[in-house]
Amino acid sequence: MLNLSPTLVLTLLTAAISVYAWSNQQLLESWILSPYKVKRQHEWYRFLTSGFLHADWMHLIFNMLAFYSFSPIVEGVFVDQFGTTWGLLAFLLLYLGGIILSDIPTYVRHRDDRDYRSLGASGGVASVIFASVLFQPTAGIRIFPLPFDIPGFIFGFLYLGYSYYMGRKRGDNINHDAHFYGALYGVVLTLALIPEVGPYFLGKILEYIS
Numbered sequence: 001m002l003n004l005s006p007t008l009v010l011t012l013l014t015a016a017i018s019v020y021a022w023s024n025q026q027l028l029e030s031w032i033l034s035p036y037k038v039k040r041q042h043e044w045y046r047f048l049t050s051g052f053l054h055a056d057w058m059h060l061i062f063n064m065l066a067f068y069s070f071s072p073i074v075e076g077v078f079v080d081q082f083g084t085t086w087g088l089l090a091f092l093l094l095y096l097g098g099i100i101l102s103d104i105p106t107y108v109r110h111r112d113d114r115d116y117r118s119l120g121a122s123g124g125v126a127s128v129i130f131a132s133v134l135f136q137p138t139a140g141i142r143i144f145p146l147p148f149d150i151p152g153f154i155f156g157f158l159y160l161g162y163s164y165y166m167g168r169k170r171g172d173n174i175n176h177d178a179h180f181y182g183a184l185y186g187v188v189l190t191l192a193l194i195p196e197v198g199p200y201f202l203g204k205i206l207e208y209i210s
């Protein structure tokens with residue numbers, strides 16, 4: 001029997017909507033994050049709907065593969081901590097909240113830019129990845145094209161530093177701010193929901209480097 005976990009449902013739903021939107025320009029335009037339109041037409045729903053759209057196959061596959069790889073760890077911990085119903089709600093708050101809140105700085109920065117558009121689930125994916133790093137800080141993470149794994153906590157620091165730097169530089173068309181703030185949201189929410197994970201995280205790092 002197919003296990004319809006939130007991870008699987010969100011992955012399939014995002015893939016289906018993204019692919020459909022590639023052939024439906026009207027849907028794409030009405031769901032994509034346009035800070036200019038949000039400000040003037042009060043279309044606040046775009047903060048969420050833009051997370052179910054992707055630019056192309058590479059963008060979609062990369063985000064959903066990362067989401068599907070890291071989500072079971074986080075989903076499992078939340079269910080163990082809070083029970084099935086509240087655990088799954090906490091997981092949805094992490095992922096969907098990450099999509100929404102990570103785009104707020106983008107909105108503030110570009111709300112008067114008529115031509116700016118943003119889409120993708122990167123903020124929510126980053127939230128999930130960083131929650132999983134808190135739970136398994138020394139587990140190996142492979143970064144293409146490196147031929148070896150690096151510990152999760154080192155990956156986390158590198159990821160935050162790179163995203164912050166590129167977000168300030170604005171040298172490409174990637175919304176690095178969504179990555180940065182989505183990751184921070186994932187850390188803050190997870191620590192707020194499960195405070196004891198903080199000392200556990202630090203203990204594992206000290207154990208690793210000692």
